[in-house]
Amino acid sequence: MLWSIVKDSIPRQFLLVAAIALAFWLAGWLSMAFFVLLFALELVLFRSATLNSIEYVYSKDIFKLLHIEGKKLRVGMDSGTIKDITQIELWQQDQYGYLDFSLNAYSVVRYKFPVAQYTALVEWLSRNLPATALKTAFKG
Numbered sequence: 452m453l454w455s456i457v458k459d460s461i462p463r464q465f466l467l468v469a470a471i472a473l474a475f476w477l478a479g480w481l482s483m484a485f486f487v488l489l490f491a492l493e494l495v496l497f498r499s500a501t502l503n504s505i506e507y508v509y510s511k512d513i514f515k516l517l518h519i520e521g522k523k524l525r526v527g528m529d530s531g532t533i534k535d536i537t538q539i540e541l542w543q544q545d546q547y548g549y550l551d552f553s554l555n556a557y558s559v560v561r562y563k564f565p566v567a568q569y570t571a572l573v574e575w576l577s578r579n580l581p582a583t584a585l586k587t588a589f590k591g
Contacts, residue, residue: 513564531555542588
């Protein structure tokens, strides 16, 4: 919230730091406790907002991102145990296919890719993750 406003602007960062310094000078340590609480809440709220964002990363070739390594599925730089993946959502919309699932407790996979790769991806997932439920759909 607050960080998203000041992160790209050095003058805004300076003004924020100056305001905090002025508050410390005027109010003392009590204001420090208030700002620590404010920033802690900001971090918690910002983290939950980014975890719940519904933004799909575009991949020209979805198969370059997916790899089976023993009992783990690697998607890009993240990996998770195959048995922990219970459901994978796939759908087509316009000229894209969409892939959405929880890889582990900390990572959500959300990719969009060319719709021409959709059928091959469904077959690949069915073959390599047979115990995982595939939820497929077409959204016009």
